[in-house]
Amino acid sequence: MAETTTTRAQAEEPEHPTAPWEPQRLAAPWQRLALGAILLISVFMNFYKLGQNGFDTYYPPAVRSMMDNWHNFFFAAYDPGGFTSLDKPPVGFWLQVLSAKIFGLTPFGTLLPQAVCGVLAVLLLYALVRRQCGVMAGLLAALALALSPVNIVTNRNVTIDSTLALVMLVGAWAVMRAAETGRLRWLLLCAAMVGIGFNIKMLEAYLVLPAFGLLYLIAAPTSIWKRLWHLALALLLLLVISFSWVAAVDLTPATQRPHIGATQDNSEIGLALGGNGLRRLLGVGGGANSTSAPGKGKAVATITNAPGDTVPAPFYLFTEPLAGQGSWLLPLAIFGMIALVKFRRPRPRSDRTLQALILWGMWLLTMGVFFSVATGRIHEYYLTVMYPALAALCGMGLVTMWQDYRRSGWRAWLLPLALIATAAEQIFILIGYPNWGRWMIPLLIMLCLLAVAVLIGARIPLRFIHNERVARLLMPALTLGLIALMIGPTLWAAIPIFQGTESDVPLAGPSQNDGPVGGSNSALIRYLLTHQGNAQILAVVAGSADSIILATNKPVIPLDGWSRYPLTTTELASLVASGKLRFLLLRDSPDPNQGRNGQQNDLLTWAEQHCKVVPSSERQSASTSSSTGKGSQLSSGPDSTSLQLYDCAAAH
Structure with missing residues (x-):
């Protein structure tokens, strides 16, 4: 009863005036049309010419082998004879096998699950952000994700990061419900989803645990000891689900299963904690492929932020090769985090804005630190799992900064500063691509300067007039600035689609991909x-x-x-x-x-x-x-x- 009362009070009367977004439905036809348009954009970007340029070389043979029999299916066998396995767990590839069984072992049939996951992620992110911060924030977040360069190229590739990103978002939905109600079942569902994520791409799934755990620990409407007990049970379930397949494989006699790919010790646990664990973060640990692997593509493009690099680690995300894939809107997301921080007594149990900041802010912070300090083999497309948080903070931050802009105080300057900082980052990215920057940089500067000039110039009359109608007249200026900031990522996402490039290492923009992957002898x-x-x-x-x-x-x-x-x-x-x-x-x-x-x-x-x-x-x-x-x-x-x-x- 107490739990029901708390939840009801939470829904009927927010304790903070800074959490004004209450509607949970699409109240206006234009909002329904906007969501439909964003989903159509996502469908187009993920499905247009899907599979027409083939697929990469490493994972499709395993999909074919796994279609042969249950032994190969369970152990993720790379070859039909079951001599070796993939260097990843099987769950993400089980979806590809199912799709190939239905639609045939074709590029489209193999790529379909990732494309579907990409569209579903856009829809789910909209629902999550809308639940916390309203319809407009949800629409903006969904649009940012739908046009994310790194997500789109991954959604169109056989790599399973897009599947992992969707599973993480389902986990985010579950932990949000757990934090709102304090009910154990939602927290256990969240743990189960992260455990499934581990069986998609091992320890990469655990990067969201700080965000999920902190949200429940701070916001759940139960006693601290009950929260700790719930988290302990969830951790136990998480470990059981995570290591169930790994343990089953390692307990199987080596003569009755494939040799574990990318290992020297023939152990899935060794692969999870070494080759796909510490070696990714620190550049140390087990694994047989410490340098190159000619069997996984024509070129293995790696990011190695090792000691001695000229770029300081804290700014690694803002520079190439990462920046052009997933950092076009990173300054906007950071300013959004700043805008969401309110200097008042925190009430995380009732303030959904604060809950959103904890969830998405910690998600972005954890992954940002990881990608900045990792010295092991980190591919650019790994940023796929970071982008949902980045997109969510962009959507929520823009709505918050727009509200603050119409008020007095220093927060009113966050919006124009965010536009300037984001445009500066995009100009920095485009400088490395002279053929594209020659016309994109002047266009970006012109549109952003116009938008910022109008917003800054209108600050003086707004301080004295406080007329909502006058403030709404400035919406076209903000829209112009946002359009300018979306030109770069949209083009970077579209170039591989229209140029027909396909690679083992998916890259957005005018990358060094060699086009369709070669022919057979x-x-x-x-x-x-x-x-x-x-x-x-x-x-x-x-x-x-x-x-x-x-x-x-x-x-x-x-x-x-x-x-x-x-x-x-x-x-x-x-x-x-x-x-x-x-x-x-x-x-x-x-x-x-x-x-x-x-x-x-x-x-x-x-x-x-x-x-x-x-x-x-x-x-x-x-x-x-x-x-x-x-x-x-x-x-x-x-x-x-x-x-x-x-x-x-x-x-x-």
Whole structure:
């Protein structure tokens, strides 16, 4: 009863005059139209020409392998033979497998789940921000997310960060309900969603825990001891769900499951805490791929903010290569945080504005610190999980700054200052792209200066008139400034779509992507299929095995990439002697830079002693110049021209 009374009082009479946004419905037709238009923008940006330029090379082979049987499905097997697994948990890829089962293993069928998650994230963010700060704030936040460059390129790619972002938003909805009601079930739902997020991309899902935990600890309408007890139970559930699949894999005998990709210790827990954990943050920890991985794309673009970099860590988000992907509106979000801070006695149980600041502000702060100090392998598209908080703070901050602008005091200057700071950041980004900055920078300066000049010039009469009608006349100036600030991110999001670029590492804007991912060596594949005979394994493959898996769906043993298999000469000899393996596709000369005890060098020595070389004329070509047709976009790997095919039939 007490809980019901508290909630009812909270809904009927806010304790603070600074939380004026009460309506929870779209009260006007224009608001419904605005939301519909934003969702249509999101649908267009995520679905237009989706899959027409193919997909990248690393994850689709695993999707095909996981479609074959439940064993591969559960263990996220990279290859049809189940020799190795992906370097990520399976949940995000289970959605891709389901979609491929329904729509076929095509680029569209594989990319569809991420595109749907992107649209749903826009709708859910609108609902969350509207619940806390009103319709207008929700619409602005949804628009910022719908036109986010990094989110759009990720929504159109096989990477599963967009799926993780949606799961995080569902967790945010649950913890908001928990903070409003103090009910344990909502907090447990939040913990379950973060646990599922862990099984999508491991420790990256935990970046929202400071925000979720702090919100419930401060705002839930229960005693402090009850809140701590609830948080302890939620943490327990979180850990159980998070490590359930990891423990199941590690408890399975190694001979009955794939070798864990991107590891040396063949352990999912080691991968979660090392390769996908400490190594991401500190550049240390377990994992087999500390430098490069030729099996995961033509180029692995990494962000390494290591000691000695010329850019100070606190400003790393404001500089390239991160800035052009997700920092176009970062100054606006920061000013929005400042505007939401009110210097008064805090009442977090009843002040939804303060709750919003705690949730989204801590979300942005935690991830901003992580991306600024991480010295491990951090790709640009990881910013996808930070952008919902950034977009939410932009929406709420703009509404708050507009209200403060119409009042007296120093807060009235936050709005024009926010426009100036955001425009300055965008100009800094565009300087690095002379061909685009040549016309975008003058346009941005002209529109923003006009908007800021009107807003600043109107401050004097507003201080004396206090006429709401006069203040509303300034809305076009603010709108003009916002349009100017959205030109850059919108173009950066649209360029990859209209230029038809696709890459293993999705990048927005005029990036260095090489266009559609290469072709397959169809002649080599035909030769392997024709002469496979009774061998169960099609080939042992150095370089990338992606194209062979996609084209044949045959068991292969990959020696390179994130899902490399630690094949020994003893095991190789046994496979050949038993007739399970005939062909080896190896580098044609020893690699002096090869580490890890020179695995491939040992295999090459064995092959030279026991197998014969298949002449290039016999298999026509080992190059990647041929293509299997538009849409498949398969690649034999960047170093396929230096690979030599060995036939070990004589050793059998």
